[in-house]
Amino acid sequence: MRNLRQILLEEIPEFKAKGEAFLKGELGKMDFKKVSGGFGVYAHRDGKHFMIRLRILSGVLGKEQLVAICNLAERYAVPMIHLTTRQAIQFHKLSLDNICKVMEEGLEYNLYTRGAGGNYPRNVAMSPLAGLMKEEAFDVVPYAMAANAYFLQRINTYHLPRKLKVSFTSDKADGSQATVQDMGFVATLKDNKPYFKLYLGGGLGRNPRKGIPVDRLLPAEEALYALEAMVQFFTHEGDYEHHHKARVRYIADRMGDEAFVNCFWKYFETAKVKGGLDFSPEMPKYTKVGKTVEINHIAITSQKQEGLYSYYFHPLGGQLDYRLLRKISNLIEPMTDVHVRLSMGEGLYLVHLDGEEVQQVAEALDADNYLLGVEQTRSCIGVPICQMGILESQKALKAIVDYFKAKGNIKKSLPPIYISGCPNSCGVHQIAGIGLVGNKKKIDGVLTGIYDVYMKGKCTVGETHLGELIGEVQEDQLPGFLYDLASKIEATHQSFDQYMEANKEEVEQLLSK
Template sequence: MEYKKILKDEVEVFRENGRRFLNGELTKAEFKGMSGGMGVYAQQDQKSFMIRLRTPSGVASLEHLKLILSYAKKYELDKVHLTTRQAIQLHNLGIEEVCDIMKDAIDHDLFTRGGGGNYPRNVSLSPMSGVEQGEAFDVTPYALDVSRYFLGNATSYHLPRKLKVAFSSSAQDTANASVNDVGFIAVIDNGKPMFRMYLAGGMGGGPAVAIPYPELICPEDTLYCVEAMVQLFEAEGDYKNKAKARTRFIPRRMGVEEFLECYRKHLAHVKAFYKFDGIVPEVEEETATDHVRTATRIPQKQKGLYSLILHPQCGQLLTEDLEKIVWFMDKTPKSDARVSMEEDLYVRNLTLEQIDELWALVGEHMMETPLKMTLSCVGVPSCQMGILQSQKLCREIISAVEEAQLADAGLPQIHISGCPNSCSRHQVAEIGFAGRKAKVEGVMEDAFTLQVGGATAKEGAHMGEIKGVILAREIPKFIVETGQLLKESGRAFKEEMRGEAFEKLVQKYVVA
């Protein structure tokens, strides 16, 4: 295809710019402006690089997993990172290696373009879509359709900043549609498959829950709706102030009603001048008889089939485990894999016997309780924008909780971001931490802002309450004491966090 040639030509231009950056001819900021849109970032040492392979909406085909495994082995990488936007990252590469991977991956329909910078990001998707009990319908075709559309236009976009689109297959909103720039949640309305649409949401600086669109959307119209938001963003977004350049700031400036009216005008324009082939939804009847799930095993809506959640600690999947997963899937023809937004790999369409077999292969390195399945962005030293070592804190929390024998005490999954950018979505977590520096008694210390009680659509989307700042070294002890509190009370964290005992515990640890 023509766009593949364009993308490959871009890689060679980028290769030369990468060399100039390493030679000191380009500043850190200049190179970042060039590299983000290519899905590449320099790491903090300014010598090695990270590449983000956009497994489309987390749909990780066996061919793509084999390809990623081949890169990890060729460049002697001991692990790959499963991201919170359902992509797979490779770290600690040279610029020549990064560019060689990009060109080769294009030949296999695996792309990095738009993985960063002012472009539409990987379209998020419920990892159980198509097999989830209670879902309205399978939204996978719609997410992939938007992904293909974005890719075909990646070289022509001129957006103020990134744009995020999400598709959830049920009210559980496992793709976080209710806090994205454009979100779709599948519903059945009077027996008809439809989408409930959300607009102008997002996390990071100035976070906002998305605005529910007043009318339900026909599934065949999703591309029209997405393109309308792209055009609104290009027309109304802030190109001068980067801090306010996301879609969520537009309705704050206009007012919600004026924003919705503006969106309707763009939607009418797109419908008048564009022609998209809509996808007709398919509603599959549920035949499941098993409805009991565990933290890692989920019964599907298809009778006798299950999905296994593989969560490597901190999202770091060992290359040796990836090789075992690929081997297993290669000999299990009906299986497929999805990368989730929780840094998991879901292996789907398995029998109980096959689940036991796969767990025996890789379970030693996988986490099994919500707390141990805590997620973390890569943070320092891999992330150029990171402030603190989020992965280090993740490991320390898990270690402290295991030592205290509280992994099963009801502690929820924690979301840890190494800076305020919310790559881990700490703002909508039950317990979230965001890295920062804090001055304590005249000394600058590593610390994290604590946020609790966040949620997405299944409970009414809202940002968590900021409780204060805790020193990084004190957080494992704080979590252990929270676990002890839950064990003694027998209550879920959602209840306990509203109580006096938890508030006293928070005040014991906060320094600001």
């Protein structure tokens, strides 16, 4: 990685020159975005400040890197840190000079931003508790990390039609959303040997698609050949002319599922002939001696390692400042083998805690943890920061939580709500029990903010389905609609799914008020 670091360091001055041209008005917004995205940087809506996205490889964050992130955030007075829906960390509201300093100094700690945006392979996602779950097929951590290394080694050389998203999942809960990615690897066992069930050509956003389940199982040691096959497939068959039809899923639409899968396997066989990508990892050994305690806590999960636990921390809307992140860092610093795993839900796990440590962590962090009812709501950044945003999705999230709390009941009858401030699905609304999408329309001649309401989305292996659009609600009426819905469900003593199955028309009427 030393040579890669040097290459990336040498790219920064050229990036900065483009940024300066943008700030002077010499380079247009979209032309700058074409350059900046590949560096993991996007301009804010005000045209003066910037966001930088740190690739946290498969969400695994060691103590040294966590300290480095805290130091960078404090040194450059980062006012807002965002935990994303793809296991990354974003710094917001920075000057161009400070963006470049974060980019440069982060490389010292293997904190990469290259390819965190733009038409590049993105951070490889992974089940956040891979290797720790009792009901997993096998530990996918080494495979996800090998995939990250494979992409990073050549990250500055890619010329893809659009972004490429890859995920590794180790259990049926699909914690990395592998069933709705461009390429998903789902761990499975056959004759007690590790294989991957592949899901190809999925994706959220405009014209979403579930991944095509591939019948032929992939021996786990051939995972990197499959990656190389997908890169070559996408490079040769993707659409470079039409930006909005350039994702992998449009190739599947054009070819049809069967021909698409067959074509992928042709590229796979070509990669195999070239060779050099066999991968048989030494599986991680977890040696920490645990301490078992009796505990019943919403944020705490027992690991398959006896006497060890994970604690899930979810800041409201995925937003936190460096002081809170520093508190977490200082808390785990003396704890043996404890590290951070970022989730796909704008939160983080502290893993490998023994019974005493997990109680200490809960006591320290519970007051800042949002896990009850609608507090679990996820949201993209939205307006006024995002250039593409239509509505203020983070403001909507806070309005929902505040409304429920003002009513004196946080309500637990609703599933987690996912909010996207525009149809691009950064809030992954299409796989939510309740998904909300920001939009605008004229009502009585006045341009009004509305949320399209999707329901009954789900993302689990073998049961993934995309949410169904059932109506819309005006922006200012959103909290009241959700509270009324929660109250109706509570009154029936049914689950959300049971209620929706029997009362879909009633919900549609509630939306039409």
